[in-house]
Amino acid sequence: MTLPTLHLPTLPRVLSRLTVTIPAWPFTPPTSRAFAFAANLAAWPSLRELDWSHVHGRHFCVQVSDIGLQFFFTLHAEGFRAERRSRADVTFTATSADFARLALRLEDPDTLFFNRKLLIEGDTDLGLTVKNMLDAVELETAAAKMPVGLGHLVLALRRLALKD
Amino acid sequence: MSNPALLELICPAGSLPALKTAVDNGADGVYLGLKDNTNARNFSGLNFDEKSLVEGIRYAQGKRRKVLMALNTYPQPATLSRWHKAVDTAASLGVDAIILADPGLMDYARKTHPQLRLHLSVQGSATSYEAVNFYRERFGIQRAVLPRVLSLAQVENVIDNTEVEIELFGFGGLCVMVEGRCLLSSYACGDSPNTFGACSPGHAVRWEQTPKGMETRLNGVLIDRYANNEKAGYPTLCKGRFEVQGETYYALEEPTSLNSMDMLPEMARLGIAAIKIEGRQRSPAYVAQVTQVWRAAIDAVKKNRETFKTQPAWQAALAKVSEGSMNTLGAYYRPWK
Numbered sequence: 001m002t003l004p005t006l007h008l009p010t011l012p013r014v015l016s017r018l019t020v021t022i023p024a025w026p027f028t029p030p031t032s033r034a035f036a037f038a039a040n041l042a043a044w045p046s047l048r049e050l051d052w053s054h055v056h057g058r059h060f061c062v063q064v065s066d067i068g069l070q071f072f073f074t075l076h077a078e079g080f081r082a083e084r085r086s087r088a089d090v091t092f093t094a095t096s097a098d099f100a101r102l103a104l105r106l107e108d109p110d111t112l113f114f115n116r117k118l119l120i121e122g123d124t125d126l127g128l129t130v131k132n133m134l135d136a137v138e139l140e141t142a143a144a145k146m147p148v149g150l151g152h153l154v155l156a157l158r159r160l161a162l163k164d
Numbered sequence: 165m166s167n168p169a170l171l172e173l174i175c176p177a178g179s180l181p182a183l184k185t186a187v188d189n190g191a192d193g194v195y196l197g198l199k200d201n202t203n204a205r206n207f208s209g210l211n212f213d214e215k216s217l218v219e220g221i222r223y224a225q226g227k228r229r230k231v232l233m234a235l236n237t238y239p240q241p242a243t244l245s246r247w248h249k250a251v252d253t254a255a256s257l258g259v260d261a262i263i264l265a266d267p268g269l270m271d272y273a274r275k276t277h278p279q280l281r282l283h284l285s286v287q288g289s290a291t292s293y294e295a296v297n298f299y300r301e302r303f304g305i306q307r308a309v310l311p312r313v314l315s316l317a318q319v320e321n322v323i324d325n326t327e328v329e330i331e332l333f334g335f336g337g338l339c340v341m342v343e344g345r346c347l348l349s350s351y352a353c354g355d356s357p358n359t360f361g362a363c364s365p366g367h368a369v370r371w372e373q374t375p376k377g378m379e380t381r382l383n384g385v386l387i388d389r390y391a392n393n394e395k396a397g398y399p400t401l402c403k404g405r406f407e408v409q410g411e412t413y414y415a416l417e418e419p420t421s422l423n424s425m426d427m428l429p430e431m432a433r434l435g436i437a438a439i440k441i442e443g444r445q446r447s448p449a450y451v452a453q454v455t456q457v458w459r460a461a462i463d464a465v466k467k468n469r470e471t472f473k474t475q476p477a478w479q480a481a482l483a484k485v486s487e488g489s490m491n492t493l494g495a496y497y498r499p500w501k
Contacts, residue, residue, distance in 0.1 A: 093373075108450035111485045114396050114419075119373060125208050125366030132209030135447050136179040136216070 032082035035071035042150060044079040046142035050133055058126055061088035066095040090122040104158045105139050169329055171462050172438040175455050178210045178445055183220045185448040190459030193230030202250045203234040204287060205444040206361025221257055230260040236285035238266045238358045248272055255280045265344055270303035284308040289344035293325035300328050307331055307437060311343045315498040316427060320434050329437035334424050335454060336442020337487040340402040340417045348401045353383040363400045397488045419488030427496050428465040429472045450485050457481050
């Protein structure tokens with residue numbers, strides 16, 4: 001995978017090197033653990049009602065290209081589970097800003113794809129399934145189920161971005 | 165008799181949030197489909213089940229907007245009952261119209277639910293007033309969505325010779341436009357829009373970043389390779405680049421989007437009933453952006469057809485979400501006949 005030129009603050013560059021130079025972690029990377037923890041806290045309460053049974057056990061990778069971070073995880077009945085660095089069934093690659101815009105529903109994934117800002121590699125159907133299932137959850141509903149304050153912050157950020 | 169429809173804005177809804185977004189941003193109607201191959205946007209995780217459909221109809225009709233259900237694929241003998249059940253569901257839940265392509269299904273709908281309004285899908289591929297009037301006489305269709313191959317002069321010829329309302333595509337991804345008769349994707353993956361409900365089913369599509377660029381494959385067949393920073397299109401065969409007699413190029417069609425906004429005054433003059441926005445496969449963010457722009461443009465043209473001018477900001481917003489690197493008026497603007 002060729003990543004774009006990185007213009008990074010100091011800490012992320014260090015993390016970026018770590019993920020690139022260690023090809024196979026013998027343990028679950030702390031980054032993936034942190035991702036799964038955050039996702040379970042912020043997103044899972046609004047996602048748990050959906051039927052994820054057909055993606056149970058499938059391996060996902062979210063790759064944040066500008067800071068060189070990769071998050072490996074699977075989905076189960078109890079939520080997100082961090083996984084060891086491995087070959088994912090589907091990998092999503094974009095910059096942190098574009099992932100944030102997707103999460104805030106400010107940008108359409110197809111628009112990013114046309115403009116080469118989003119890459120989906122591996123099982124396309126699995127990627128589409130997840131994208132469409134997430135689209136079917138209303139942001140307001142998801143925000144209402146987030147921990148106190150976080151939901152308000154998410155909606156405020158979205159409103160702010162829409163004003164730009 | 166109520167006023168005839170004029171330039172209704174019909175927007176795509178692939179999910180309940182997309183439907184609400186379309187309604188909240190000014191769509192006069194939305195079109196949607198069920199979670200199976202009874203419609204031509206059959207993608208995993210997309211579309212409506214009965215619960216979300218009930219909620220969508222309640223939301224839209226509560227704000228006096230219309231819900232149109234696309235049942236625009238061709239039923240297969242072994243699974244015909246699925247299409248019949250979908251028509252029954254549409255009728256029982258009270259959608260405002262169903263959009264059909266298959267004459268057999270129209271016959272079923274007309275006989276079983278005579279009160280249900282029928283629209284002829286673009287997949288019905290009716291390009292002449294004779295064809296449109298045939299569907300009117302036999303099945304009582306009240307609106308026809310015309311294929312995107314006609315010039316506006318040809319559209320006018322249809323309108324002058326039929327009482328059926330005419331709906332035109334206003335914006336969205338273009339294909340080779342052999343609507344309802346295209347079997348191209350079958351060559352690569354055995355599925356076609358008419359039967360499977362999608363040109364390039366997700367299970368057959370693979371993208372891979374390679375040292376030469378991003379490669380797109382359909383069931384293993386390499387259909388395009390994009391250089392870095394080159395804009396991409398949907399992974400369909402018609403938009404692939406192929407080697408023909410030693411030269412590699414877009415042999416059928418290049419990724420591009422239709423944008424007919426400049427023709428709105430002429431469409432208003434002709435009495436076009438509705439403008440359809442393509443993109444049920446896209447996210448609520450796209451629906452919001454495109455609906456806002458087209459609402460503003462249609463309001464402006466209705467206010468004053470003579471002084472209507474497309475705003476640069478509208479075009480910029482549409483260009484941003486377009487497939488491929490360009491917008492085109494397509495066949496609508498064509499000085500020759």
